[in-house]
Amino acid sequence: MLVASAFVALSASAQFTPYVSPARQAVYTPTYRTDGADRKVKNVILLVGDGMGLAHMTAALHANGGDLTMARMRHIGLVRTQSANRYITDSAAAGTAYATGCKTRNGSLGVDTAGCRLPNMTEILSGKGYATGIVTTDKISGATPSAFYTHQPQRSMTREILSDLLRTRALFVAGSSVSLFNATGEERLDSLRAQGFTVLHDFTALPARAPEKVALIACDRDATQVKDGRDTAYLRSVTRYALSFLDQKSKKGFFLMVEGAEIDHAAHNGDIEGVVRETLDFDKAVAEALRFADSNGETLVIVLADHETGGLALGDGDMAQGKVSGHFATGGHSPVLVPLYAYGPHAGDFCGVIENTEVFARILSALNVKR
Numbered sequence: 001m002l003v004a005s006a007f008v009a010l011s012a013s014a015q016f017t018p019y020v021s022p023a024r025q026a027v028y029t030p031t032y033r034t035d036g037a038d039r040k041v042k043n044v045i046l047l048v049g050d051g052m053g054l055a056h057m058t059a060a061l062h063a064n065g066g067d068l069t070m071a072r073m074r075h076i077g078l079v080r081t082q083s084a085n086r087y088i089t090d091s092a093a094a095g096t097a098y099a100t101g102c103k104t105r106n107g108s109l110g111v112d113t114a115g116c117r118l119p120n121m122t123e124i125l126s127g128k129g130y131a132t133g134i135v136t137t138d139k140i141s142g143a144t145p146s147a148f149y150t151h152q153p154q155r156s157m158t159r160e161i162l163s164d165l166l167r168t169r170a171l172f173v174a175g176s177s178v179s180l181f182n183a184t185g186e187e188r189l190d191s192l193r194a195q196g197f198t199v200l201h202d203f204t205a206l207p208a209r210a211p212e213k214v215a216l217i218a219c220d221r222d223a224t225q226v227k228d229g230r231d232t233a234y235l236r237s238v239t240r241y242a243l244s245f246l247d248q249k250s251k252k253g254f255f256l257m258v259e260g261a262e263i264d265h266a267a268h269n270g271d272i273e274g275v276v277r278e279t280l281d282f283d284k285a286v287a288e289a290l291r292f293a294d295s296n297g298e299t300l301v302i303v304l305a306d307h308e309t310g311g312l313a314l315g316d317g318d319m320a321q322g323k324v325s326g327h328f329a330t331g332g333h334s335p336v337l338v339p340l341y342a343y344g345p346h347a348g349d350f351c352g353v354i355e356n357t358e359v360f361a362r363i364l365s366a367l368n369v370k371r
């Protein structure tokens with residue numbers, strides 16, 4: 001009997017792949033001065049960890065010795081992610097829910113189930129005088145970033161999506177990559193310039209004196225995962241620059257969406273190391289957002305995921321050693337609720353179990369903006 005139990009335990013544990021994080025990264029402790037206060041919200045920063053379920057966040061937390069910046073956020077909710085036509089959503093429908101407040105079909109971006117155009121957050125707020133921006137570690141035509149500027153029935157329509165980028169109301173866009181634009185015509189970069197964007201490729205060369213509009217079309221190296229060479233300064237540096245840039249652009253306020261895209265890609269690959277490293281990298285961008293919010297006092301920060309990827313389960317680990325182990329039940333997405341962390345004035349509006357479309361509605365309500 002004892003032998004049989006030991007055998008079962010051994011075969012169960014063998015499914016978990018271990019990862020030991022070699023170092024701990026610093027976390028930011030917010031002041032909590034305006035956290036949950038019933039006061040004016042001027043700016044909103046929405047940070048999307050693509051595919052970041054509770055297990056992904058837990059893995060990064062434990063690999064970092066038991067601490068993360070997002071774990072210090074005190075207003076916590078859970079988000080339902082189902083799309084209009086599927087129990088398990090994709091990033092296109094989930095991104096559209098956050099960007100427009102409407103559920104749509106998997107694969108659709110910025111249009112409803114009948115294919116009709118839905119106004120998105122950047123369009124609505126730009127029309128009210130807010131400065132808006134989009135930052136991602138993904139291709140700029142990826143589902144999550146493009147949900148905030150495009151209106152296309154299929155996420156695979158890259159050519160049409162990039163044409164919509166030329167018409168975006170966002171003043172700051174950052175994503176990859178140069179190759180994407182080369183593949184669909186170099187003239188597109190010229191078209192972005194013709195729309196008033198200062199186009200650059202190296203995030204370390206973002207100009208000290210802010211131009212009118214910026215399109216950072218990142219170099220190919222910064223389109224990869226951190227473990228494959230993306231600079232660990234990329235996401236946090238671009239986020240910090242975008243916050244300062246947008247803050248200068250409008251007295252009314254700003255909206256910035258920041259996506260940590262590669263958490264999802266690592267989880268699709270069943271790669272626990274990639275999940276941990278990408279979630280830790282994303283947490284640095286969260287720290288930048290909270291730091292800005294503390295310096296400003298009228299900024300609402302929301303950290304969430306669009307869906308869970310991989311059906312990640314965690315096995316044995318050791319926080320002191322930074323050791324975790326993970327098992328992925330699927331190579332796709334899963335239907336489980338995803339965590340939401342909020343900070344700043346009106347952060348309490350986002351607690352509870354809410355539909356993904358409610359996030360959009362509650363952001364506009366916190367800003368006191370009517371559609």
Ligand SMILES: [Zn+2]
Nearest residue numbers: 051264268309
């Ligand atoms: Zn995915």
